[in-house]
Amino acid sequence: MRCVPVSGMAFLCNDGKPFLRRHGRHGRATHCASTLRSPRSFLAIFAALACAPSLAAQASDAAGTVSQARLHEYQQQVFRAALRAVQPSIVRIDTIGGAQPVRRASPVGGGAAPGFRQADGPTTGLIWSADGYIITSSFNFIRDPSIITVTLHDGRRFVAKLIARDRPARLALLKIEAADLPVPRLLARDQLRPGQWALAAGCGHGSDTPAVSVGIVSAVDRMSGLAVQTDAKVSPANYGGPLFDLAGRVIGVCVPMGPGEDEIADAQWYDSGIGFAVDTDLVHSRVQRLKHGRDLQRGLMGVSLDTRAPVVGLTPREPVDQPPTDGLRIDAEPRGPAADAGLREGDVITRLDGIPVPRLPDLRRVLARKVAGDLLAVTYRRGESVRTAMLTLVSAEAFREPSATQPK
Amino acid sequence: MSGKGPLLALAVVALCGAALAAVGADASQAGGPFDAAIEKAQQRVVKLYGGSLGREKGYGSGIVVSADGKIVTTLSILLEGRTLRVVLPDGRRFPARIVARDQRRQLALLQVDAFELPYFELNGSVHLRPGDWLIAAANPFKVADGPEPVSVSLGVLSGRTSLAARRRAQDFPYNGPILLTDVIVATAGSAGGALVDADGNLVGLIGKAVISKQTNTWLNYALPVEEVAAFVQESSAEPGREVPKPSPRAKPDASRLNLGLRLFDVGGREPPPYVERVRPDSPAWHAGLRPNDLILSIDGQQVVTCADFREAVNKLRPGQRVPLVIKRREEVVTLELTLEEPSP
Numbered sequence: 001m002r003c004v005p006v007s008g009m010a011f012l013c014n015d016g017k018p019f020l021r022r023h024g025r026h027g028r029a030t031h032c033a034s035t036l037r038s039p040r041s042f043l044a045i046f047a048a049l050a051c052a053p054s055l056a057a058q059a060s061d062a063a064g065t066v067s068q069a070r071l072h073e074y075q076q077q078v079f080r081a082a083l084r085a086v087q088p089s090i091v092r093i094d095t096i097g098g099a100q101p102v103r104r105a106s107p108v109g110g111g112a113a114p115g116f117r118q119a120d121g122p123t124t125g126l127i128w129s130a131d132g133y134i135i136t137s138s139f140n141f142i143r144d145p146s147i148i149t150v151t152l153h154d155g156r157r158f159v160a161k162l163i164a165r166d167r168p169a170r171l172a173l174l175k176i177e178a179a180d181l182p183v184p185r186l187l188a189r190d191q192l193r194p195g196q197w198a199l200a201a202g203c204g205h206g207s208d209t210p211a212v213s214v215g216i217v218s219a220v221d222r223m224s225g226l227a228v229q230t231d232a233k234v235s236p237a238n239y240g241g242p243l244f245d246l247a248g249r250v251i252g253v254c255v256p257m258g259p260g261e262d263e264i265a266d267a268q269w270y271d272s273g274i275g276f277a278v279d280t281d282l283v284h285s286r287v288q289r290l291k292h293g294r295d296l297q298r299g300l301m302g303v304s305l306d307t308r309a310p311v312v313g314l315t316p317r318e319p320v321d322q323p324p325t326d327g328l329r330i331d332a333e334p335r336g337p338a339a340d341a342g343l344r345e346g347d348v349i350t351r352l353d354g355i356p357v358p359r360l361p362d363l364r365r366v367l368a369r370k371v372a373g374d375l376l377a378v379t380y381r382r383g384e385s386v387r388t389a390m391l392t393l394v395s396a397e398a399f400r401e402p403s404a405t406q407p408k
Numbered sequence: 409m410s411g412k413g414p415l416l417a418l419a420v421v422a423l424c425g426a427a428l429a430a431v432g433a434d435a436s437q438a439g440g441p442f443d444a445a446i447e448k449a450q451q452r453v454v455k456l457y458g459g460s461l462g463r464e465k466g467y468g469s470g471i472v473v474s475a476d477g478k479i480v481t482t483l484s485i486l487l488e489g490r491t492l493r494v495v496l497p498d499g500r501r502f503p504a505r506i507v508a509r510d511q512r513r514q515l516a517l518l519q520v521d522a523f524e525l526p527y528f529e530l531n532g533s534v535h536l537r538p539g540d541w542l543i544a545a546a547n548p549f550k551v552a553d554g555p556e557p558v559s560v561s562l563g564v565l566s567g568r569t570s571l572a573a574r575r576r577a578q579d580f581p582y583n584g585p586i587l588l589t590d591v592i593v594a595t596a597g598s599a600g601g602a603l604v605d606a607d608g609n610l611v612g613l614i615g616k617a618v619i620s621k622q623t624n625t626w627l628n629y630a631l632p633v634e635e636v637a638a639f640v641q642e643s644s645a646e647p648g649r650e651v652p653k654p655s656p657r658a659k660p661d662a663s664r665l666n667l668g669l670r671l672f673d674v675g676g677r678e679p680p681p682y683v684e685r686v687r688p689d690s691p692a693w694h695a696g697l698r699p700n701d702l703i704l705s706i707d708g709q710q711v712v713t714c715a716d717f718r719e720a721v722n723k724l725r726p727g728q729r730v731p732l733v734i735k736r737r738e739e740v741v742t743l744e745l746t747l748e749e750p751s752p
Contacts, residue, residue: 070441071441072441072442072541072606073606075541076537076539076540076541076606079539079540079564080537080538080539080540082539083538083539094704094710094712096680096702096712097680118624119620119621119622119623119624119625120621120622120678120712121620121621121622121623122622147680147702147735149704149735149740157704157705157733157740158740159735159738159739159740199539204622204623205566205567205569205588205620205622205623206569206572206622207567207568207569207588208567208568209538209567210538210567211538211566211567211569211588212538212539212564212566212567212590213563213564213566213590214539214563214564214590215590232590233590233592233628235623235625236623236624236625237620237622237623237625270625271592271625271626271628
C-alpha cells in the first residue's frame with residue numbers, strides 16, 4: 001500500500017476541516033471552502049490525493065467519487081499518514097530520580113490539596129529546533145529529576161538539560177547536544193478553527209510508536225488565550241507531545257490546564273474530552289525567553305480589583321454600587337509595581353497596553369500572554385483625568401510577606 | 409472512579425457526537441459507514457448481571473464466542489454471586505455457569521444453554537495500525553436496559569504496549585500485550601465488552617478498569633483477540649480449567665550470570681541502577697563499566713531500576729554480546745558487554 005502523499009494533503013488541510021460541512025469564510029480558507037462546499041467534489045479530491053490507487057479503483061465509481069461506505073478507510077489512511085509525518089519529531093523523555101513534591105495543605109479542611117502523582121513511566125517531548133531544543137510540558141518534571149534523557153525516533157539517546165520552565169503555560173524547554181534534528185511543520189494560530197481534525201500523540205504508555213488519539217479542535221482561544229482546546233484525549237500519556245492536524249502539522253503542545261493553580265491539579269482533567277495545547281505562536285515566543293535559562297512566572301501588577309459586578313447565579317451579599325462600565329476600579333491600596341507606578345485606590349484601569357479592559361476576563365487575556373518581568377502600559381482614570389503609567393510585572397514571590405522571617 | 413463516572417460518560421457521548429457528526433455530515437444520510445460493524449457487534453455482545461460488593465458493580469458485559477452459547481468476560485465479583493444472568497442481544501435471559509477461569513488474563517468462560525447464536529470469530533488484531541477506527545460495544549453504567557442494544561462508542565487504536573497496571577493497591581496480574589484506544593472504556597460495566605474494527609471484526613476484549621503504572625491514569629485498553637482465542641482454546645482442551653494467578657515474582661538472581669558488578673541498591677522504593685563496584689577482570693570490567701556509571705539500557709531494553717536491570721540480565725544467555733548504554737557524567741556511552749560462560 002502506498003503512502004499518502006503528505007505534500008498533497010497540505011492543500012486539503014490548509015482548509016483544515018475536511019469532513020465537516022463548512023461555511024465559506026474570510027481569508028485564505030475561502031478558495032478551499034468553495035471547492036469543498038460540495039461533498040461530492042470533496043470526496044473526489046480526497047480520493048485523488050489521499051488514496052492508494054488500488055483502493056481508489058476498488059471504491060470509486062466511474063465518475064471518480066468515493067463510495068461513501070469506504071470513506072472511513074481513507075480517513076484511517078490519512079490518520080496513519082499524519083502520525084507518520086509528525087512522528088520523527090516526537091521524542092521520548094525518561095527521568096530518573098527526584099521526589100514527588102509535598103502538596104500544600106488545602107486552605108479549607110487542612111488536608112492535602114487534591115493532587116495527581118506523576119508516574120514512573122516515560123513522557124513526551126517535541127523537537128523544536130534542529131540544534132537540539134526540545135519543547136515539552138513542565139508536568140513531566142514535577143519531581144525535579146536528577147537525570148533526564150531524550151530518545152529520538154531513530155533510537156539515539158541523549159542526556160538532556162532542563163533549561164527552564166514556563167509556569168503559566170505549563171511548558172518546559174530541554175536541550176540536547178545534537179544537530180540536524182527533524183523539526184516538525186507548524187500550523188499558525190490564525191489557521192486554526194473549531195471543528196478541524198486534531199490528533200494528539202505521546203510516548204507515555206511506553207509503546208514503540210507514540211500512542212495516538214483522534215478528535216477535533218473544540219475552541220481556539222481558551223484559558224485566557226493561552227491554549228487551544230481539543231476533544232482528542234490529552235493526559236499524562238501525551239503531555240509535552242504534539243497536537244497536530246491531518247497533514248502532521250503541529251497545532252500546539254499538549255499541557256495539563258484546568259481550573260487549578262498548577263499542573264498537578266490540572267492533570268485531573270485528563271482524558272475528559274476537554275484537553276489543551278499551547279498554540280505554536282505562543283510556544284515560539286516563550287521558547288525565545290526560556291532559552292535564557294530563567295523560569296517564567298505569572299506576571300502580577302499588585303492591584304486588587306473591584307469584582308463586585310453582578311454575576312449570573314450569585315446574589316451579592318451586600319448592595320452593589322453600579323460598577324464602572326469602561327474599566328476596573330482598584331478597590332484597595334495598590335502594592336508592588338502598581339504602587340511604584342503611582343496608582344491609587346479608586347483609580348479605574350481602562351486599558352492595558354492600549355487594549356480596552358472593561359471586564360476582568362479582558363484584563364486576564366492581556367496578562368495571560370505576559371510574564372513577570374514584562375513591561376505593561378496601564379491606562380487609568382482618576383477623577384476627570386486619564387493617565388498612562390508603565391510598570392514592570394512581578395511574580396507572586398515579590399508579594400510574599402517577609403513575616404515568615406520576622407518574629408510576630 | 410466513582411466521581412469520574414458521569415464526566416467520562418459525558419465525554420464518551422461528546423466524542424461520539426463529534427465523530428459521527430463529522431462522518432455523517434458528508435458521508436451519507438441513508439446510513440453511516442459503521443452501520444454494518446455496529447450491528448454485527450451489538451448482536452454479539454451480552455449484558456451480565458450478578459453479585460456486587462462495595463464499589464464492585466453487579467453488572468458487566470461479555471462477548472459470544474460460539475454458536476452454542478460460550479461467552480467470554482472478565483473476572484469480577486459479579487461472577488461470584490448466587491445467580492449469574494446473561495441477557496442476550498435478542499432480549500432472552502439465561503442463567504450462566506462458569507466453565508473456566510484464567511487468573512493471569514483475568515478472563516472467564518461462561519456457558520448458557522442457547523443455540524444458533526451469532527458469535528465473534530476469534531481471528532486477529534495485527535492488521536490494525538495506530539489511527540485506525542475502533543468501535544467499543546459494551547454496557548457502561550448499564551444504560552442499555554432489558555433488550556436494548558448495548559452502547560457503541562467510536563475512537564481509534566492509539567497503539568500497543570504491554571500492561572503494567574494496578575487495581576486498588578494491588579498489582580494487576582496480567583502483564584501481556586494490550587491494545588490502547590482513545591475510546592473511554594475504563595467505565596463501570598464496560599469490561600468484557602467488544603472492541604471491533606470498522607468492519608465489525610472482533611479485535612479485542614475490553615479489560616478490567618486498571619490504573620497504569622506508567623501514567624497513573626485510568627487506562628482505556630483491551631486484551632487483543634489473540635489472547636482471548638488462546639484462553640478459549642486452552643479452556644476447551646481442558647474444561648474446568650483454573651489458571652492460577654502467577655506467583656509473585658521471585659527475586660531475580662543476578663548472580664546467575666556473573667558480571668562482576670554490584671549496583672548501588674540501597675533498598676528504598678525503586679533505586680536507579682547506579683554501579684557501586686566493578687570487580688577487576690570481570691565481564692563488566694572488560695566492557696568498560698566503572699563505579700558511578702548509571703545503566704540506561706541493556707540489550708536494547710531500557711532499565712530504570714535495579715530490579716529492571718536484574719530482570720533484563722536474567723534474559724541473557726552466556727556467551728552473548730550485548731550493547732550496554734550508560735550515563736557517565738553528562739555523556740551517554742554505549743559499551744559492549746560479553747557474558748562469560750558460567751564457571752563449572
